[in-house]
Amino acid sequence: MNHYLPFVLLSIFLSVVPNAWCQxxxxxxxxxxxxxxxxxxxxxxxxxxxxxxxxxxxxxxxxxxxxxxxxxxxxxxxxxxxxLSSQQVDKNEPLSTSFNMEEPVQLSPQKISLRLRPGLSTTFSVSFKRIQGYPVDLYYLMDLSFSMRDDLQNVKGLGEDLFKSLEKFTEHAQIGFGAFVDKTVLPYTNTNKKKLLKPCEGNVQCQSPFGYRHVLSLTPRIDEFKDKVTGQLISGNLDSPEGSLDAMMQAAVCGDKIGWRNSSTRLLVLATDDGFHMAGDGKLAGILEPNDEQCHMYKSIYTKSNEMDYPSVGQIARQLEKENIQPIFAVTENMVNMYKNLSKMIPKSEVGLLSNDSNNVVQLIETAYNKLSSKVTLTHENLPENVRVVYTPRCKHAKQEGENKGVCDNVLVGQEISFDITITADSCIENKTFSIRPLGIKDTLTVTLSTSCECQCKDPRESNQQYCNARGTIECGICSCNQGSVGQFCECSIGNKDEHSIKESCKGPSGSECEGRGDCVCGRCQCHTTASGSSYHGDFCQCDDEHCEKFQNKLCGGNGKCNCGKCECYPGFEGSACQCTKSEEGCRTPNNTICYGRGDCKCNRCECKNTYQRPHCQKCLGCPDPCQVKSNCIECLGFQSGPFNKNCSAACRESVLHEMVDQFTIASKLCKQRDTNGCWMKFKLDQLFGEDKFMAEILKERECPEPPSVAAIIGGSIASVALIGILLLLLIKLLIYMKDLKEFRKFENEKKKSKWAEADNPLFQNATTTVTNPTFTGEK
The missing domain is CATH 3.30.1680.10 (ligand-binding face of the semaphorins, domain 2)
Structure with missing residues (x-):
């Protein structure tokens, strides 16, 4: 008996009656x-x-x-x-028990149609069974760079052991072989002609470098594998990372050349001791064309190696998943961490530790195959927008991998497992198809999805005339009026007016028709009733009597009536929620005033105006100095001058009183301020009851400074200018004298150093003729 049958029956029951177990x-x-x-x-x-x-x-x-x-x-x-949501299984072939030459079935059902209510999920179950003897295709992709020389020797004798290992799992095994090095352009490969012919040093026999070469298509013949692999030679390149991803991409997309079978477990074994180039690295060699994920094989050689960039990891993962190929990375110890990180991004892949000479590769492949085949991962492809899928594995070793995968691990051959699949559509869609399948396996469940977004109503035709006043038809219980009629029962004739203009007259301040609380009937709002039974009111149904402020969980504190959102308090009560008894005791000042006339008494406390402070609005926070503010009024009222002189009574009548009044004083202040002429004014300000009211008392006449002596100012100014001019001339004269003295001393020093001054001028000749004046006696 299947141990998971109760779970399957329960999931089907929940999908048929989705609301039976939940509120x-x-x-x-x-x-x-x-x-x-x-x-x-x-x-x-x-x-x-x-x-x-x-x-x-x-x-x-x-x-x-x-x-x-x-x-x-x-x-x-x-x-x-x-x-409600519904489901229909369109194809449900039974699971195969063992492999035969016909198409085996490992996943059931194969086709299902769902009709979902948007937002309402439905759940169905799928079953999976590993088939005994399911075919295996193994493609051995080897790095033939120089560092893999010892590994190649061991791989040449690997064929028989590989086939024996695969025979443990299936009688229908095939093995193929491919090799790679890297792009044959700088800086990856030495492009010197001699180096291209023989890239290896010394007397080592090796072949010219290449990007990727397909050596042997998948075959069940051991001798063919031996012959092809034995003829392979090592090669060489310059940098450490290799063209692994280029080779993997071609091995995945060139299925007809590789020989992948439709019904088989496809394994791609990548054996290398180095890292890999990826998308973008091609720019180093001037290769800018991105990889197109297409097959470019001619005579078993990848022809676009030097023209197309390396593929990205995402491209590799997409194509491997699309072609149901499960990679096994057989790498040396120094590369294990790198390829484990790569494996995390490629679904259904494994990493194995390869010995330095690859002598453990058969055991490595066997271990990796067991891990891959015993792990069943269910996921989906081509999921429409606004559709969600959740997988619930029903197995002993169940787990989740992200939001879009359900996993059953350690699944044995012949063991049947199941998954509950819950699908939710968040919006209306029609006849969209997507697929659900186990990773690395060909079997697929095709899901056709539609939604119920239109009502299927049965309307009585015989009552149309009476119910819709012979001006419309019934659609799902409501009237659809003919042109020229509007209203709940098509009772209004709008004549030449259009329905839009009629409804515009019902739009309130918010722009919505009757504020959403009534119906526009013939251009006027007919208001609905509220949940408690009262009615909305107002021209646009904007008012109700239920949404006023509450106090002690009572509308208007129980001391008033709610009218259009505001409390109307009963006599003796006040406040926004009628929460206070009317009283002024808390607002009275020592002078028996209410808030000093600077605020209103509400709920027995002062609500001060402007910046006056509680409790009685006596002090003002941040108010300017009244002496300075009122100085202009004092000047015009007491001395008939200043900026307010022309309209003194109008500007100062309210705030400054010049004559004595019968009002009490709140505070007094002595002031001393300058007027517009620079004279000192001394006055007293008494702050009176009310807001910004003062009484002024001028203490004495203004104190004005004596005017300055014009003659002294002019004389002093002239003398100062003359003195400054003389000092400047003397300074200039001194500077010129000092400069001349410095130059003269320099000249004297140069003259002492000269030798030509003490010698005769070689160009000078003495007179050759002497003439005596006969009249000269020698006397002066």
Whole structure:
């Protein structure tokens, strides 16, 4: 007996009766004008199509609610439109027990059609069984760079051991072989002609470098594998990372050349001791064209190696998953961490530790195959937008991998497991198809998905004339009026006016029709009743008597009446919620005033104006100095001058009183301020009852400074200017003298150093003829 059968039956029962085990949710409707609007508002919204269900003037959106609420309000169950999710299995071939030459079945069912209510999920179950003897295709992809020389020698004798290992799992095994090095351009490979012919140093026999070469298509013949692999030679390149991803991409997309079978477990073994180049590295060699994920094989050689960039890890993962290929990374110890990180990004892959000469590769492949085949990972492809899928594995070793995968691990051959799949559509879609399948396995479940977003109503035609006043037809219980008529029962004739202009006259300040609380009937709002039975009111139904402020959980504190959102207090009460008894005791000042006239007494406490402070509004926080503020008024009132002189009475009449008045003083202050002429004014300010009121008393006449002596100022100014001029001339003269003295001394020093001054001028010649003046006697 299947141990998981109870889980399967339970999941099917829950999918058929989705609300049997959970409490019905609420219907959160927004703007609802029809049955279609209603059922798309939320998964628990239902529509009552019963005639006369709504009262006169009641909005038709009242027909939209949960089924329980509608029935509670008198709607008959058979008159309620409430589409539920449904499912239909279209293809369900039984699971195969063992492999035969026909197409085996490992996943059931194979096709299912779902019709979902938006927002309401449905659950169904799928089963999976590992088949005994399922075929295995193993493609051995080897790094032939120089560092893998010892490994190649061991791989040449690997064929028989590989086949024996695979025979433990299946009688239908095939093995293929491919090799890679790297792109044959700088800086990856030495492009010197001699180096291209023989890239290895010394007398080592090796072949020219290449990107990727397909050596042997998948074959069940051991001798063919031996012959092809034995003829392989090592090669070489410059940098450490290799063109592994280029080779993997071609091995994945060139299925017809590799020889992958349709019904087989496809294994790709990558053996290397180095890292890998990825998308973007090609720019180092000037290769800018991105990898196109297409097959470019000609005569077993990847022809676009030097023209197309390396693929990205995402591209590799996508193609391996699409082609159901499960990679096994056989790498040396120094590369294990790198390839484990790569394995995390490639679903259904394994990493094995390869010895330095690859002598443990058979055991490594066997271990990796057991891990891959015993792990069943269910996921989906081509999922439509706004559709969610949740997997619930029903197995002993169940776990989740992200949001989009369900995993059963350690699944034995012949063991049947199941998954519950819950699908939810969040919006309306029609005939969308996506697939669900186990990773690395060909078997697929095709899901065809549609949603119920339109009501299927049965309307009585014989009552159209009477119910809609012969001006419309019934659609899901409400009238659809003919042109020229409007209203709940098509009772209004609008003549040449259009319905839009009629409804515009019902729009209130918020812009919505009757504030959403009434119906626009013939251009006027007919207000609905509230939940408690009272009515909305106002021209646009904007008022109600239920949403006033509360005090002690009572509307208007129980001391007033709510009217259009505001409390109207009964006599003797006040406050926004009528929460206070009228009293002024807490607002009275020592002078028997109310808040010093600077505030209002509300709820027995002062509410001060401006910046006056509680408790009695006596002090002002941040107010300017009154001496300075009132100085202009004092100047015009007491001395008839200043900026306010022309309109002194108007500017200062309210705030500054010049004559004595019979009012008490709150505070006094002595002031000394300059007027506009620079004279000192001494006055006293008494702050009076009220806001910004002072009484001024001028203490004595102004004290003005004596005017300055014009002659002294002019004389002093001239003398100062003359003195400064003389000092400047003397300074200039001194500077010139000092400069001349410095130059003269420099000249004297240079003259002492010269030698030519003491010698005869070689160009000078003495006179050759002497003439005597006969008249000269020698006397002066």
């Amino acid at each position: 019905e949710d609420v219907c959160s409707k927004s703007k609802v004008n029809s049955c279609n609007d209603c059922i798309t508002s939320g998964p628990y919204c239902a529509w009552c199509q019963q005639l006369n269900f709504t009262k006169a003037g009641e909005q038709e959106s009242a027909r939209c609610d949960t089924q329980a609420n509608l029935m509670g309000r008198g709607c008959k169950k058979e008159e309620i439109i409430n589409p």
